[in-house]
Amino acid sequence: MELNSKDLLEIKELSGDEINYILDTAVSFKEVTGRDIKKVPTLRGKTVVNLFFEPSTRTRTSFELAAKRLSADVINFSVSTSSVTKGETLLDTARNIEAMRSDFIVIRHPASGAPHILAKNLRSSVINAGDGAHEHPTQALLDMFTIKEKKGRIEGLKIAIIGDIAHSRVARSNIYGLTKLGAEVRLVGPPALIPMDIESLGVSVFYNLEDALKDVDVIMVLRLQLERQGINYFPTTREYAWLYSINTERVRLAKDDVMIMHPGPINRGIEISPEVADGLSSVILEQVTNGIAVRMAVLYLLSGYGERVV
Amino acid sequence: MSENVIMDKMGIVRALSRIAHEIVERNKGTEELVLIGIRTCGVHLAHRIAEKIAEIEKSEIPVGILDITLYRDDLLKRKEPPTVRKTDIPFDLSGKIVVLIDDVLYTGRTIRAAMDELMDFGRPDMIKLAVLIDRGHRELPIKADYVGKNVPTSKSVRIKVMLSEEGFDDKVILKDDQ
Numbered sequence: 001m002e003l004n005s006k007d008l009l010e011i012k013e014l015s016g017d018e019i020n021y022i023l024d025t026a027v028s029f030k031e032v033t034g035r036d037i038k039k040v041p042t043l044r045g046k047t048v049v050n051l052f053f054e055p056s057t058r059t060r061t062s063f064e065l066a067a068k069r070l071s072a073d074v075i076n077f078s079v080s081t082s083s084v085t086k087g088e089t090l091l092d093t094a095r096n097i098e099a100m101r102s103d104f105i106v107i108r109h110p111a112s113g114a115p116h117i118l119a120k121n122l123r124s125s126v127i128n129a130g131d132g133a134h135e136h137p138t139q140a141l142l143d144m145f146t147i148k149e150k151k152g153r154i155e156g157l158k159i160a161i162i163g164d165i166a167h168s169r170v171a172r173s174n175i176y177g178l179t180k181l182g183a184e185v186r187l188v189g190p191p192a193l194i195p196m197d198i199e200s201l202g203v204s205v206f207y208n209l210e211d212a213l214k215d216v217d218v219i220m221v222l223r224l225q226l227e228r229q230g231i232n233y234f235p236t237t238r239e240y241a242w243l244y245s246i247n248t249e250r251v252r253l254a255k256d257d258v259m260i261m262h263p264g265p266i267n268r269g270i271e272i273s274p275e276v277a278d279g280l281s282s283v284i285l286e287q288v289t290n291g292i293a294v295r296m297a298v299l300y301l302l303s304g305y306g307e308r309v310v
Numbered sequence: 311m312s313e314n315v316i317m318d319k320m321g322i323v324r325a326l327s328r329i330a331h332e333i334v335e336r337n338k339g340t341e342e343l344v345l346i347g348i349r350t351c352g353v354h355l356a357h358r359i360a361e362k363i364a365e366i367e368k369s370e371i372p373v374g375i376l377d378i379t380l381y382r383d384d385l386l387k388r389k390e391p392p393t394v395r396k397t398d399i400p401f402d403l404s405g406k407i408v409v410l411i412d413d414v415l416y417t418g419r420t421i422r423a424a425m426d427e428l429m430d431f432g433r434p435d436m437i438k439l440a441v442l443i444d445r446g447h448r449e450l451p452i453k454a455d456y457v458g459k460n461v462p463t464s465k466s467v468r469i470k471v472m473l474s475e476e477g478f479d480d481k482v483i484l485k486d487d488q
Contacts, residue, residue: 035431
Protein backbone atom coordinates (compact mmCIF):
# COMPACT_ATOMS: atom_id res chain seq x y z
CA MET A 1 0.00 0.00 0.00
CA GLU A 2 1.04 3.62 -0.43
CA LEU A 3 -0.31 7.05 0.36
CA ASN A 4 -1.91 8.40 -2.73
CA SER A 5 -0.49 11.88 -2.44
CA LYS A 6 2.73 13.86 -2.27
CA ASP A 7 1.43 15.78 0.74
CA LEU A 8 -0.42 15.35 4.01
CA LEU A 9 -2.82 18.28 4.16
CA GLU A 10 -5.93 16.98 5.87
CA ILE A 11 -7.49 13.88 7.36
CA LYS A 12 -10.64 14.61 5.35
CA GLU A 13 -8.96 13.48 2.12
CA LEU A 14 -7.63 10.20 3.56
CA SER A 15 -9.48 6.89 3.43
CA GLY A 16 -9.93 4.69 6.49
CA ASP A 17 -7.43 2.24 4.96
CA GLU A 18 -4.85 4.98 4.49
CA ILE A 19 -5.28 6.14 8.10
CA ASN A 20 -4.86 2.58 9.35
CA TYR A 21 -1.79 2.12 7.16
CA ILE A 22 -0.16 5.20 8.71
CA LEU A 23 -1.06 3.99 12.22
CA ASP A 24 0.31 0.50 11.56
CA THR A 25 3.53 1.93 10.17
CA ALA A 26 3.84 4.13 13.27
CA VAL A 27 3.85 1.00 15.46
CA SER A 28 7.16 0.01 13.86
CA PHE A 29 8.58 3.49 14.36
CA LYS A 30 7.55 3.49 18.00
CA GLU A 31 9.88 0.54 18.47
CA VAL A 32 12.70 2.64 16.98
CA THR A 33 12.01 5.49 19.43
CA GLY A 34 12.35 3.03 22.30
CA ARG A 35 15.85 1.87 21.35
CA ASP A 36 19.04 3.04 23.04
CA ILE A 37 20.15 4.45 19.70
CA LYS A 38 16.94 6.10 18.53
CA LYS A 39 18.02 6.69 14.98
CA VAL A 40 17.74 4.91 11.65
CA PRO A 41 19.45 5.93 8.38
CA THR A 42 16.26 5.95 6.31
CA LEU A 43 16.05 9.61 5.21
CA ARG A 44 19.77 10.32 5.03
CA GLY A 45 20.43 13.23 2.70
CA LYS A 46 16.83 14.49 2.82
CA THR A 47 16.01 17.94 4.15
CA VAL A 48 13.00 18.81 6.27
CA VAL A 49 12.08 22.47 6.75
CA ASN A 50 9.84 23.48 9.63
CA LEU A 51 8.04 26.66 8.58
CA PHE A 52 6.09 27.92 11.58
CA PHE A 53 4.00 31.08 11.37
CA GLU A 54 2.50 30.47 14.80
CA PRO A 55 4.11 29.69 18.12
CA SER A 56 4.57 26.01 18.86
CA THR A 57 6.91 24.00 21.02
CA ARG A 58 5.39 20.54 21.02
CA THR A 59 4.61 20.10 17.35
CA ARG A 60 7.76 21.74 16.02
CA THR A 61 10.02 19.81 18.40
CA SER A 62 8.16 16.61 17.61
CA PHE A 63 8.63 17.05 13.86
CA GLU A 64 12.26 18.00 14.40
CA LEU A 65 12.95 14.89 16.46
CA ALA A 66 11.02 12.69 14.04
CA ALA A 67 13.11 13.96 11.13
CA LYS A 68 16.37 13.66 13.05
CA ARG A 69 15.59 10.10 14.13
CA LEU A 70 15.21 9.28 10.44
CA SER A 71 18.63 10.92 9.79
CA ALA A 72 17.19 13.81 7.76
CA ASP A 73 18.57 17.33 8.10
CA VAL A 74 16.21 19.81 9.72
CA ILE A 75 15.97 23.57 9.47
CA ASN A 76 13.56 25.61 11.58
CA PHE A 77 12.18 28.85 10.21
CA SER A 78 10.11 30.85 12.60
CA VAL A 79 8.34 33.98 11.56
CA SER A 80 9.84 36.39 14.04
CA THR A 81 13.33 35.89 12.63
CA SER A 82 12.52 35.45 8.94
CA SER A 83 12.02 37.79 6.01
CA VAL A 84 8.28 37.52 6.44
CA THR A 85 8.59 40.45 8.80
CA LYS A 86 10.04 42.37 5.83
CA GLY A 87 6.91 41.80 3.77
CA GLU A 88 7.73 38.67 1.76
CA THR A 89 4.68 36.66 0.64
CA LEU A 90 4.09 33.13 1.88
CA LEU A 91 4.73 31.61 -1.52
CA ASP A 92 7.93 33.59 -2.05
CA THR A 93 9.25 32.46 1.32
CA ALA A 94 8.42 28.86 0.51
CA ARG A 95 9.91 29.03 -3.02
CA ASN A 96 13.13 30.41 -1.59
CA ILE A 97 13.27 27.59 0.90
CA GLU A 98 12.66 25.05 -1.83
CA ALA A 99 15.40 26.63 -3.92
CA MET A 100 17.72 25.39 -1.17
CA ARG A 101 16.60 21.86 -2.15
CA SER A 102 14.17 20.96 0.59
CA ASP A 103 12.34 17.64 0.36
CA PHE A 104 9.68 18.23 3.02
CA ILE A 105 8.07 21.42 4.20
CA VAL A 106 6.19 21.24 7.48
CA ILE A 107 3.99 24.30 7.77
CA ARG A 108 1.89 25.83 10.51
CA HIS A 109 -0.04 28.93 9.54
CA PRO A 110 -2.92 30.97 11.00
CA ALA A 111 -4.75 30.93 7.66
CA SER A 112 -6.77 27.84 6.72
CA GLY A 113 -5.57 26.49 3.39
CA ALA A 114 -2.04 27.92 3.52
CA PRO A 115 -0.47 24.43 3.29
CA HIS A 116 -2.65 23.68 0.25
CA ILE A 117 -1.23 26.70 -1.59
CA LEU A 118 2.31 25.46 -0.95
CA ALA A 119 1.42 21.91 -1.95
CA LYS A 120 0.05 23.08 -5.29
CA ASN A 121 3.08 25.20 -6.11
CA LEU A 122 6.02 23.24 -4.75
CA ARG A 123 7.71 19.96 -5.53
CA SER A 124 8.50 19.30 -1.87
CA SER A 125 6.13 17.18 0.16
CA VAL A 126 4.05 19.54 2.29
CA ILE A 127 2.84 18.47 5.73
CA ASN A 128 0.16 20.50 7.45
CA ALA A 129 1.13 21.10 11.07
CA GLY A 130 -2.01 23.12 11.72
CA ASP A 131 -3.74 25.67 9.49
CA GLY A 132 -6.09 28.15 11.15
CA ALA A 133 -9.21 26.49 12.47
CA HIS A 134 -9.11 23.96 9.63
CA GLU A 135 -7.06 20.81 10.34
CA HIS A 136 -4.11 19.45 12.27
CA PRO A 137 -3.77 16.01 10.71
CA THR A 138 -0.71 14.69 12.56
CA GLN A 139 -2.30 15.54 15.93
CA ALA A 140 -5.38 13.50 15.00
CA LEU A 141 -3.17 10.65 13.79
CA LEU A 142 -1.25 10.56 17.05
CA ASP A 143 -4.52 10.71 19.00
CA MET A 144 -5.91 7.78 17.00
CA PHE A 145 -2.62 5.92 17.42
CA THR A 146 -2.79 6.38 21.20
CA ILE A 147 -6.41 5.20 21.36
CA LYS A 148 -5.68 2.17 19.20
CA GLU A 149 -2.61 1.31 21.25
CA LYS A 150 -4.54 1.44 24.53
CA LYS A 151 -7.90 0.06 23.45
CA GLY A 152 -6.82 -2.22 20.65
CA ARG A 153 -9.38 -0.74 18.28
CA ILE A 154 -11.28 2.42 17.38
CA GLU A 155 -14.38 0.98 15.79
CA GLY A 156 -17.36 1.04 18.12
CA LEU A 157 -15.72 3.19 20.81
CA LYS A 158 -17.65 6.07 22.32
CA ILE A 159 -15.49 9.18 22.22
CA ALA A 160 -16.42 12.57 23.67
CA ILE A 161 -14.65 15.67 22.37
CA ILE A 162 -15.12 18.53 24.78
CA GLY A 163 -14.73 22.27 24.52
CA ASP A 164 -14.11 24.82 21.84
CA ILE A 165 -15.08 22.76 18.79
CA ALA A 166 -15.56 25.80 16.57
CA HIS A 167 -11.98 27.05 16.79
CA SER A 168 -10.29 23.68 17.07
CA ARG A 169 -8.40 22.20 14.13
CA VAL A 170 -7.57 19.26 16.40
CA ALA A 171 -11.28 18.54 16.82
CA ARG A 172 -11.96 18.80 13.10
CA SER A 173 -9.18 16.41 12.14
CA ASN A 174 -10.22 13.98 14.85
CA ILE A 175 -13.86 14.10 13.81
CA TYR A 176 -12.95 13.15 10.23
CA GLY A 177 -10.53 10.44 11.33
CA LEU A 178 -12.49 8.85 14.15
CA THR A 179 -15.73 8.66 12.19
CA LYS A 180 -13.91 7.11 9.20
CA LEU A 181 -12.60 4.42 11.57
CA GLY A 182 -16.07 3.73 12.96
CA ALA A 183 -16.07 5.45 16.36
CA GLU A 184 -19.16 7.05 17.85
CA VAL A 185 -18.14 10.68 18.29
CA ARG A 186 -19.92 13.03 20.70
CA LEU A 187 -19.19 16.76 20.71
CA VAL A 188 -19.81 18.76 23.86
CA GLY A 189 -19.47 22.45 24.59
CA PRO A 190 -21.29 25.76 24.96
CA PRO A 191 -23.65 26.30 21.99
CA ALA A 192 -21.64 29.28 20.79
CA LEU A 193 -18.54 27.09 20.39
CA ILE A 194 -20.20 24.34 18.37
CA PRO A 195 -20.59 25.01 14.63
CA MET A 196 -24.05 24.81 13.06
CA ASP A 197 -24.86 21.58 11.22
CA ILE A 198 -21.75 19.80 12.46
CA GLU A 199 -23.98 16.70 12.81
CA SER A 200 -23.67 16.32 9.03
CA LEU A 201 -20.15 14.96 9.69
CA GLY A 202 -21.69 11.95 11.45
CA VAL A 203 -21.31 13.10 15.04
CA SER A 204 -23.82 13.83 17.80
CA VAL A 205 -23.90 17.12 19.71
CA PHE A 206 -24.46 17.60 23.45
CA TYR A 207 -24.65 20.82 25.42
CA ASN A 208 -24.79 19.08 28.78
CA LEU A 209 -21.48 17.55 29.79
CA GLU A 210 -22.93 14.98 32.19
CA ASP A 211 -25.19 13.52 29.48
CA ALA A 212 -22.33 13.30 27.01
CA LEU A 213 -19.89 11.55 29.32
CA LYS A 214 -22.16 8.61 30.09
CA ASP A 215 -20.35 5.35 29.23
CA VAL A 216 -17.67 6.91 27.03
CA ASP A 217 -14.40 5.07 26.40
CA VAL A 218 -12.37 8.18 25.64
CA ILE A 219 -12.59 11.78 26.84
CA MET A 220 -10.76 14.15 24.56
CA VAL A 221 -10.45 17.57 26.20
CA LEU A 222 -9.66 20.54 23.97
CA ARG A 223 -7.70 23.59 25.01
CA LEU A 224 -9.79 26.71 25.44
CA GLN A 225 -8.19 28.85 22.74
CA LEU A 226 -8.66 32.25 24.28
CA GLU A 227 -6.25 33.85 21.78
CA ARG A 228 -8.22 32.62 18.77
CA GLN A 229 -11.64 33.88 19.81
CA GLY A 230 -11.58 37.64 19.41
CA ILE A 231 -15.04 38.11 20.83
CA ASN A 232 -16.52 36.57 23.92
CA TYR A 233 -18.42 33.35 23.32
CA PHE A 234 -19.17 32.74 26.97
CA PRO A 235 -19.41 35.08 29.97
CA THR A 236 -16.37 34.03 32.01
CA THR A 237 -13.79 31.26 32.11
CA ARG A 238 -15.05 30.56 35.63
CA GLU A 239 -18.49 29.80 34.30
CA TYR A 240 -16.97 27.70 31.51
CA ALA A 241 -15.00 25.69 34.06
CA TRP A 242 -18.08 25.24 36.21
CA LEU A 243 -20.06 23.79 33.31
CA TYR A 244 -17.44 22.02 31.19
CA SER A 245 -14.28 21.38 33.18
CA ILE A 246 -13.30 17.71 33.36
CA ASN A 247 -12.86 16.83 37.02
CA THR A 248 -12.70 13.61 39.01
CA GLU A 249 -16.40 13.57 39.73
CA ARG A 250 -17.36 13.92 36.07
CA VAL A 251 -14.86 11.30 34.93
CA ARG A 252 -16.77 8.78 37.08
CA LEU A 253 -19.70 9.03 34.65
CA ALA A 254 -17.57 7.47 31.92
CA LYS A 255 -16.49 3.84 31.68
CA ASP A 256 -14.12 2.58 34.38
CA ASP A 257 -11.27 2.21 31.91
CA VAL A 258 -11.83 5.61 30.30
CA MET A 259 -8.76 7.35 28.88
CA ILE A 260 -8.30 11.11 29.16
CA MET A 261 -6.62 12.93 26.30
CA HIS A 262 -5.59 16.52 25.70
CA PRO A 263 -3.56 17.89 22.78
CA GLY A 264 -1.78 20.41 25.04
CA PRO A 265 -0.89 22.91 26.19
CA ILE A 266 -3.34 22.50 29.05
CA ASN A 267 -5.02 25.31 30.97
CA ARG A 268 -5.00 23.68 34.39
CA GLY A 269 -8.18 24.35 36.31
CA ILE A 270 -10.06 25.66 33.27
CA GLU A 271 -10.87 22.83 30.85
CA ILE A 272 -9.32 20.08 32.98
CA SER A 273 -8.59 19.75 36.68
CA PRO A 274 -5.00 19.00 37.73
CA GLU A 275 -6.11 15.76 39.43
CA VAL A 276 -7.49 14.45 36.14
CA ALA A 277 -4.63 15.73 33.99
CA ASP A 278 -2.10 14.01 36.24
CA GLY A 279 -4.31 11.04 37.13
CA LEU A 280 -3.99 7.39 36.21
CA SER A 281 -6.46 7.61 33.32
CA SER A 282 -4.56 10.43 31.67
CA VAL A 283 -2.52 9.58 28.56
CA ILE A 284 -1.56 13.19 27.86
CA LEU A 285 2.19 12.59 28.01
CA GLU A 286 1.94 9.33 26.06
CA GLN A 287 0.28 11.34 23.30
CA VAL A 288 3.41 13.47 23.13
CA THR A 289 5.67 10.40 23.00
CA ASN A 290 3.56 8.80 20.29
CA GLY A 291 3.62 12.00 18.25
CA ILE A 292 7.22 11.38 17.25
CA ALA A 293 6.55 7.84 16.01
CA VAL A 294 3.50 8.97 14.04
CA ARG A 295 5.40 11.85 12.42
CA MET A 296 8.26 9.51 11.54
CA ALA A 297 5.71 7.27 9.82
CA VAL A 298 4.27 10.21 7.87
CA LEU A 299 7.70 11.42 6.73
CA TYR A 300 8.64 7.89 5.72
CA LEU A 301 5.44 7.18 3.80
CA LEU A 302 5.65 10.47 1.88
CA SER A 303 9.33 9.99 1.11
CA GLY A 304 8.99 7.96 -2.06
CA TYR A 305 6.84 10.47 -3.82
CA GLY A 306 9.37 13.06 -4.94
CA GLU A 307 11.21 10.59 -7.15
CA ARG A 308 7.97 9.46 -8.72
CA VAL A 309 6.76 12.76 -10.12
CA VAL A 310 10.07 14.33 -11.07
CA MET B 311 8.00 -20.25 -17.43
CA SER B 312 9.18 -23.25 -15.45
CA GLU B 313 9.18 -24.16 -11.79
CA ASN B 314 11.51 -26.64 -10.08
CA VAL B 315 11.46 -27.88 -6.52
CA ILE B 316 15.08 -27.67 -5.40
CA MET B 317 14.46 -28.64 -1.77
CA ASP B 318 11.50 -30.54 -0.35
CA LYS B 319 10.08 -30.75 3.16
CA MET B 320 12.57 -33.37 4.37
CA GLY B 321 15.41 -31.52 2.68
CA ILE B 322 14.57 -28.40 4.70
CA VAL B 323 14.31 -30.39 7.95
CA ARG B 324 17.70 -32.01 7.37
CA ALA B 325 19.39 -28.78 6.35
CA LEU B 326 18.11 -26.91 9.42
CA SER B 327 19.02 -29.83 11.68
CA ARG B 328 22.57 -29.82 10.30
CA ILE B 329 22.86 -26.05 10.69
CA ALA B 330 21.67 -26.35 14.32
CA HIS B 331 24.30 -29.00 15.03
CA GLU B 332 27.03 -26.97 13.35
CA ILE B 333 26.13 -23.83 15.32
CA VAL B 334 26.30 -25.72 18.61
CA GLU B 335 29.52 -27.49 17.65
CA ARG B 336 31.43 -24.44 16.46
CA ASN B 337 30.16 -22.35 19.36
CA LYS B 338 31.04 -25.13 21.82
CA GLY B 339 27.57 -24.99 23.36
CA THR B 340 24.95 -22.28 23.58
CA GLU B 341 26.48 -19.83 26.00
CA GLU B 342 25.99 -16.19 24.89
CA LEU B 343 24.32 -17.49 21.73
CA VAL B 344 21.34 -15.63 20.25
CA LEU B 345 19.51 -16.10 16.97
CA ILE B 346 18.19 -13.16 14.97
CA GLY B 347 15.82 -13.91 12.09
CA ILE B 348 15.42 -11.47 9.23
CA ARG B 349 11.78 -10.87 8.34
CA THR B 350 9.83 -12.74 7.11
CA CYS B 351 11.14 -16.24 6.33
CA GLY B 352 14.32 -15.81 8.36
CA VAL B 353 12.21 -15.45 11.49
CA HIS B 354 10.46 -18.79 10.95
CA LEU B 355 13.78 -20.48 10.20
CA ALA B 356 15.31 -18.95 13.35
CA HIS B 357 12.53 -20.40 15.48
CA ARG B 358 12.93 -23.81 13.87
CA ILE B 359 16.69 -23.78 14.44
CA ALA B 360 16.20 -22.62 18.04
CA GLU B 361 13.83 -25.55 18.62
CA LYS B 362 16.36 -27.94 17.18
CA ILE B 363 19.13 -26.50 19.36
CA ALA B 364 16.86 -26.82 22.40
CA GLU B 365 16.43 -30.51 21.55
CA ILE B 366 20.16 -31.06 21.20
CA GLU B 367 21.43 -28.99 24.12
CA LYS B 368 18.36 -28.88 26.38
CA SER B 369 18.68 -25.12 26.65
CA GLU B 370 16.50 -22.31 25.32
CA ILE B 371 18.25 -19.65 23.31
CA PRO B 372 16.76 -16.19 22.69
CA VAL B 373 15.34 -15.43 19.25
CA GLY B 374 14.98 -11.87 17.96
CA ILE B 375 13.28 -10.43 14.91
CA LEU B 376 14.90 -7.95 12.56
CA ASP B 377 13.06 -5.83 9.99
CA ILE B 378 15.72 -4.24 7.82
CA THR B 379 13.44 -1.98 5.77
CA LEU B 380 14.66 1.26 7.34
CA TYR B 381 18.29 0.33 6.59
CA ARG B 382 17.86 -0.63 2.93
CA ASP B 383 20.15 1.06 0.43
CA ASP B 384 17.52 1.18 -2.32
CA LEU B 385 14.75 2.86 -0.29
CA LEU B 386 14.75 6.18 -2.07
CA LYS B 387 15.12 4.57 -5.47
CA ARG B 388 11.88 2.66 -5.16
CA LYS B 389 8.55 3.87 -6.42
CA GLU B 390 6.84 3.55 -3.08
CA PRO B 391 8.21 3.05 0.39
CA PRO B 392 7.95 -0.62 1.35
CA THR B 393 5.88 -1.60 4.38
CA VAL B 394 7.88 -1.27 7.61
CA ARG B 395 7.31 -3.86 10.26
CA LYS B 396 8.56 -4.09 13.78
CA THR B 397 12.02 -5.11 14.82
CA ASP B 398 11.78 -7.04 18.07
CA ILE B 399 15.00 -7.70 19.97
CA PRO B 400 13.96 -7.79 23.61
CA PHE B 401 17.48 -8.49 24.94
CA ASP B 402 20.85 -6.76 24.98
CA LEU B 403 23.23 -7.79 22.20
CA SER B 404 26.41 -6.60 23.89
CA GLY B 405 28.82 -9.47 24.39
CA LYS B 406 26.59 -11.93 22.54
CA ILE B 407 27.34 -14.24 19.68
CA VAL B 408 24.66 -13.42 17.14
CA VAL B 409 23.67 -15.81 14.40
CA LEU B 410 21.76 -13.89 11.74
CA ILE B 411 19.33 -16.08 9.85
CA ASP B 412 17.85 -15.50 6.41
CA ASP B 413 16.25 -17.71 3.82
CA VAL B 414 18.20 -16.85 0.65
CA LEU B 415 21.61 -15.20 0.37
CA TYR B 416 21.90 -13.35 -2.96
CA THR B 417 23.49 -9.90 -3.41
CA GLY B 418 24.41 -9.57 0.27
CA ARG B 419 22.71 -6.17 0.55
CA THR B 420 20.09 -7.41 3.00
CA ILE B 421 22.84 -8.74 5.25
CA ARG B 422 24.72 -5.43 5.08
CA ALA B 423 21.56 -3.66 6.19
CA ALA B 424 20.96 -6.24 8.92
CA MET B 425 24.47 -5.82 10.32
CA ASP B 426 24.13 -2.03 10.37
CA GLU B 427 20.86 -2.35 12.25
CA LEU B 428 22.29 -4.87 14.73
CA MET B 429 25.15 -2.49 15.56
CA ASP B 430 22.54 0.07 16.66
CA PHE B 431 21.37 -2.42 19.28
CA GLY B 432 24.69 -2.88 21.00
CA ARG B 433 28.08 -4.41 20.35
CA PRO B 434 27.88 -8.15 19.83
CA ASP B 435 31.13 -10.07 20.25
CA MET B 436 30.56 -11.74 16.92
CA ILE B 437 28.00 -11.90 14.13
CA LYS B 438 27.63 -15.11 12.13
CA LEU B 439 25.37 -15.77 9.16
CA ALA B 440 23.20 -18.81 8.49
CA VAL B 441 21.10 -19.17 5.32
CA LEU B 442 18.97 -21.94 3.91
CA ILE B 443 19.99 -21.26 0.30
CA ASP B 444 23.09 -19.52 -1.08
CA ARG B 445 22.44 -18.65 -4.71
CA GLY B 446 25.62 -16.67 -5.45
CA HIS B 447 25.89 -13.30 -7.26
CA ARG B 448 27.23 -11.34 -4.30
CA GLU B 449 27.55 -7.58 -4.76
CA LEU B 450 29.24 -7.06 -1.39
CA PRO B 451 32.08 -8.90 0.39
CA ILE B 452 29.80 -11.09 2.50
CA LYS B 453 29.93 -14.84 3.08
CA ALA B 454 27.66 -17.22 4.98
CA ASP B 455 29.04 -19.31 7.87
CA TYR B 456 26.27 -21.91 7.76
CA VAL B 457 24.60 -22.86 4.47
CA GLY B 458 21.71 -25.28 3.95
CA LYS B 459 22.37 -25.68 0.24
CA ASN B 460 24.46 -23.96 -2.40
CA VAL B 461 22.42 -23.42 -5.55
CA PRO B 462 24.32 -21.96 -8.51
CA THR B 463 21.78 -19.83 -10.38
CA SER B 464 21.56 -17.43 -13.25
CA LYS B 465 20.38 -13.94 -12.37
CA SER B 466 17.17 -14.36 -14.36
CA VAL B 467 15.68 -16.99 -12.05
CA ARG B 468 13.86 -16.43 -8.80
CA ILE B 469 14.16 -18.59 -5.72
CA LYS B 470 11.28 -18.77 -3.31
CA VAL B 471 11.36 -20.40 0.10
CA MET B 472 7.86 -21.54 1.01
CA LEU B 473 7.15 -22.40 4.64
CA SER B 474 4.19 -23.84 6.52
CA GLU B 475 4.21 -20.76 8.82
CA GLU B 476 3.17 -18.74 5.77
CA GLY B 477 0.48 -21.21 4.78
CA PHE B 478 2.42 -23.22 2.19
CA ASP B 479 3.79 -26.75 2.05
CA ASP B 480 7.44 -26.65 3.05
CA LYS B 481 9.63 -26.43 -0.07
CA VAL B 482 12.08 -24.29 -1.98
CA ILE B 483 11.30 -23.60 -5.63
CA LEU B 484 13.28 -22.15 -8.47
CA LYS B 485 11.23 -20.16 -10.97
CA ASP B 486 12.44 -19.25 -14.44
CA ASP B 487 10.38 -16.44 -15.92
CA GLN B 488 11.83 -16.88 -19.40
